[in-house]
Amino acid sequence: MEKLIVEGGVALQGTVRISGAKNAALPLIAATLLAPGRHRLGNVPNLRDTRTFLKLMENLGVRHERLGDVLTIDSTDLRSAEAPYDLVKTMRASVLVLGPLLTRMGKAKVSMPGGCAIGARPINFHITGLEKLGATCRLERGYVDAEIDGRLQGDTVYFDIPTVTGTENLLMAAVLAEGTTILKNAAREPEIANLIDMLTGMGARIEGRNTDRLTIHGVDELRPADCDIIPDRIEAGTYLIAIAATGGEGTITHCNPAHLPSLLEKLRLTGLIVDEGDSTVSIRWPKTKPRSLKSVDIKTMPYPGYPTDLQAQFMALMALSTDVCVITETIFENRFMHVAELQRMGADIRIDGHSCVINGHGLQGLSGAQVMATDLRASSSLVIAGLAASGRTEISRIYHLERGYENLVEKLTGLGARVWKEQE
Numbered sequence: 001m002e003k004l005i006v007e008g009g010v011a012l013q014g015t016v017r018i019s020g021a022k023n024a025a026l027p028l029i030a031a032t033l034l035a036p037g038r039h040r041l042g043n044v045p046n047l048r049d050t051r052t053f054l055k056l057m058e059n060l061g062v063r064h065e066r067l068g069d070v071l072t073i074d075s076t077d078l079r080s081a082e083a084p085y086d087l088v089k090t091m092r093a094s095v096l097v098l099g100p101l102l103t104r105m106g107k108a109k110v111s112m113p114g115g116c117a118i119g120a121r122p123i124n125f126h127i128t129g130l131e132k133l134g135a136t137c138r139l140e141r142g143y144v145d146a147e148i149d150g151r152l153q154g155d156t157v158y159f160d161i162p163t164v165t166g167t168e169n170l171l172m173a174a175v176l177a178e179g180t181t182i183l184k185n186a187a188r189e190p191e192i193a194n195l196i197d198m199l200t201g202m203g204a205r206i207e208g209r210n211t212d213r214l215t216i217h218g219v220d221e222l223r224p225a226d227c228d229i230i231p232d233r234i235e236a237g238t239y240l241i242a243i244a245a246t247g248g249e250g251t252i253t254h255c256n257p258a259h260l261p262s263l264l265e266k267l268r269l270t271g272l273i274v275d276e277g278d279s280t281v282s283i284r285w286p287k288t289k290p291r292s293l294k295s296v297d298i299k300t301m302p303y304p305g306y307p308t309d310l311q312a313q314f315m316a317l318m319a320l321s322t323d324v325c326v327i328t329e330t331i332f333e334n335r336f337m338h339v340a341e342l343q344r345m346g347a348d349i350r351i352d353g354h355s356c357v358i359n360g361h362g363l364q365g366l367s368g369a370q371v372m373a374t375d376l377r378a379s380s381s382l383v384i385a386g387l388a389a390s391g392r393t394e395i396s397r398i399y400h401l402e403r404g405y406e407n408l409v410e411k412l413t414g415l416g417a418r419v420w421k422e423q424e
C-alpha cells in the first residue's frame with residue numbers, strides 16, 4: 001500500500017487545471033446502458049472510481065475505449081443485468097446501474113452498496129421510487145432484485161430528502177417509461193443537469209432542469225449521444241481551499257465558478273479576494289500583513305447550499321483561522337472522521353453532535369504528523385492540513401484519495417508543493 005508524504009509550509013502559487021467531475025461521469029456512463037450504439041463522453045476523469053465503474057459495465061457486456069479524456073462506450077451487446085457485490089462494495093455509485101438496467105433489460109440484480117465511513121446511506125428512496133413506477137423489488141441476500149412486467153409506468157415520485165443518486169436513478173428509469181413521471185423534491189446538483197443534458201441528447205424529453213421538480217415524458221426509444229462531463233466542483237473547491245490554507249495565491253482553470261456559489265462566498269468572508277472569470281477562479285490576499293483568515297461558520301445543505309463533499313476541507317482551513325466558528329453537517333450522520341486526524345496535527349476542534357466547534361490557531365497553527373485517510377474527502381482535508389503544517393505529514397490509506405482526485409501529486413507539485421508517494 002502507498003502513503004502520501006507532504007513536507008508542509010510552502011505557500012502554493014500558480015495555476016491548476018480542474019478535471020471532469022467524478023459524480024457526473026459515473027451517472028453519464030450508467031446512462032449509456034439505456035441505448036445500444038456508440039456513445040461518446042468527453043472530459044472523463046481517469047480515477048479509481050471511473051475505472052471501477054467501467055469494470056462493472058464490462059461485466060454487464062458493455063465495451064469501451066479511452067483516448068485521452070474521451071471515452072467511447074458501446075452497450076449494444078448487454079448480456080447481464082447483475083451488479084455483483086465485489087464490484088459494488090468499493091463504490092456506492094454502482095447503484096446507478098439499477099434504473100437503466102431495469103429499463104433496458106426488464107430486470108436488475110444489484111448488490112446493496114452498504115454503509116461506509118460517512119454514514120448508513122440507505123437506498124430506500126431509489127427502491128420506493130422504482131416501485132411507484134411499477135417495478136417489483138425484493139431484497140434478498142444483500143441484493144436488490146428488481147423486475148418489471150412490460151414497461152415502467154409514469155407516476156409521481158416525491159423524495160422525502162433530495163437524493164442525488166436517487167434522482168439520477170429515477171430519471172434514467174423514467175425516460176423510457178410509458179407516460180409522464182414527475183419527480184418532486186428532486187436534487188438540484190449540477191451533476192443532475194449534466195445527466196439531463198446527456199439524456200436529452202439521447203432523445204429523452206425532460207422539463208425542469210436545475211429545479212426540484214422534474215417532469216419526464218417517456219419516449220419509446222433512445223439513441224446514442226455525445227456529451228461532455230462538467231468540471232469537478234469538489235476538486236475545484238479543494239484546490240482553492242488548499243491554496244488559501246498555505247497562505248498562497250493562485251488560479252484554478254477549466255472550472256465552472258457558477259457551480260461553487262456557497263464556497264466562493266464563504267472564502268470571501270474569510271477575507272480573501274476571490275475573482276471569478278468565465279471558467280477560472282483566482283484567490284489572492286488583501287495588502288495588509290500579516291496574512292490571516294477570519295473564522296466563518298458553515299452548514300452543509302443540498303445544492304445550492306454548502307456541499308457536504310467540501311465540509312472536511314473547509315474544517316482544515318478553519319483550524320488555521322484566527323477565531324472560533326461552527327461547522328454543522330446535516331447530510332451524513334458520520335462525516336467527522338477527519339476530526340481525530342486533524343487533532344493529531346494540532347487542530348483545536350470539539351465535536352458537539354452534528355456540529356464541530358473549531359478554535360483557529362492561525363496560519364502557522366498546525367504541525368505535521370502521521371495520520372490515516374478514512375474516506376475520500378476526509379483524506380483531502382488531511383492533505384490540505386499537511387500542506388499548511390510545519391514539518392512532515394505522512395498520510396496512509398491514500399487509495400481513498402485516488403477515488404476522486406486525478407493526478408493529485410502532479411497537480412500539487414505544479415503549484416509548488418513538496419508532496420510524493422512512498423510504499424508503506
Ligand SMILES: CC(=O)N[C@H]1[C@@H](OP(=O)(O)OP(=O)(O)OC[C@H]2O[C@@H](n3ccc(=O)[nH]c3=O)[C@H](O)[C@@H]2O)O[C@H](CO)[C@@H](O)[C@@H]1O
Nearest residue numbers: 023093121122123124125126161162163164165166331332
Ligand atoms: C456518486 C455521488 O454522486 N455521490 C454524491 C451523492 O451521494 P448520494 O447520492 O449517495 O447521496 P444522497 O443525495 O442520496 O444523500 C442525501 C441524504 O439522503 C439520505 N438518503 C438517500 C437515499 C435514500 O434512498 N435514502 C436516504 O435516506 C442519505 O443517507 C443522506 O442523508 O450526493 C452526496 C450528497 O451531496 C455526496 O456527498 C456524494 O458525493
Ligand SMILES: C=C(OP(=O)(O)O)C(=O)O
Nearest residue numbers: 091092093309376377404
Ligand atoms: C461521498 C463521495 O462519494 P461517493 O458517494 O461515491 O461515496 C464523495 O465524492 O465525496
